[in-house]
């Protein structure tokens with residue numbers, strides 16, 4: 001059994017985009033001793049890491065803990081992350097046998113000691129890659145379901161716009177809106193023509209490339225008559241523009257604002273008066289408030305997949321084989337548009 005592990009720690013909180021090289025890199029690779037697991041713990045080996053834009057918000061310089069939903073990571077502490085791991089030693093083999101595959105807060109470590117009670121055991125499903133338990137059947141799938149069904153309360157009569165539509169959450173929002181709820185029209189927004197065509201394959205009626213010069217006209221044309229629901233993954237200029245495309249009493253599920261995460265501060269909304277004049281409902285939410293529904297939602301999504309309603313194939317994840325020393329590099333792909341579906345780091349030697 002290993003008595004030490006390599007881990008990435010937060011070396012210096014970034015004020016803009018994280019930096020991997022130079023005199024003051026954001027992260028540092030270190031080695032630390034591993035305690036022996038107690039009777040309530042297990043030693044696990046990280047197989048895959050979940051890459052989440054929100055991790056950027058946990059390490060921001062100047063983040064006020066009182067305004068955060070998750071305690072900021074202090075400098076010198078391991079970089080926080082969820083992961084899929086294999087149990088290699090168990091303090092209670094009846095509760096958690098060696099060889100079990102679990103989802104846990106592995107952080108960016110090769111090995112870690114976890115409380116057994118905090119490990120979510122994964123039962124593999126034939127035909128589904130394990131990575132999906134970090135994405136479509138993990139927290140991002142749950143986020144999509146919570147946001148579109150409960151927060152935005154989308155119905156068959158609604159037209160829904162989804163930004164970040166080719167990402168982990170957005171690609172599930174598109175499918176749930178169109179294939180499970182049966183929304184009248186689903187309009188995706190994504191960062192390349194290839195991504196847009198893929199989002200249309202998932203069921204969007206149309207997907208618009210926000211990096212094209214014609215984006216604003218394209219969005220105005222596709223939202224002629226205005227829309228009832230906007231699922232916002234990106235914030236910034238796209239949110240501002242969408243405020244002008246909402247129907248009176250329209251609902252916005254404020255899920256994320258990745259366009260702001262590497263900026264020192266969020267820009268104010270130019271079109272904020274639209275919120276007032278159109279009586280918009282903007283509802284921020286955090287998936288952690290919905291964890292009690294996890295098993296139920298995963299069962300519904302797996303059922304929808306078995307019925308052929310939703311797609312959970314390799315296109316729904318971008319799995320990057322990554323040496324442990326390159327873990328931060330793979331994570332940064334999130335901010336470069338380097339993924340369709342869920343970005344997964346698979347640890348290789």
Ligand SMILES: NC(=O)c1ccc[n+]([C@@H]2O[C@H](COP(=O)([O-])OP(=O)(O)OC[C@H]3O[C@@H](n4cnc5c(N)ncnc54)[C@H](OP(=O)(O)O)[C@@H]3O)[C@@H](O)[C@H]2O)c1
Pocket residue numbers: 051052053054139140143164165166167168169170189190191192195233234254255256257258259260285286287288333334335336337338339340341342343
């Ligand atoms: N509220 C919650 O509980 C909760 C839970 C999970 C996630 N979230 C939020 O949901 C959003 C999506 O998260 P995810 O995990 O599904 O990741 P994701 O969408 O897979 O994130 C990566 C994608 O974001 C897009 N992106 C990157 N930089 C951008 C920018 N400056 N402007 C616009 N788009 C940009 C890129 O796609 P393009 O090529 O299309 O630009 C990239 O491929 C994030 O904002 C995240 O913080 C919230």
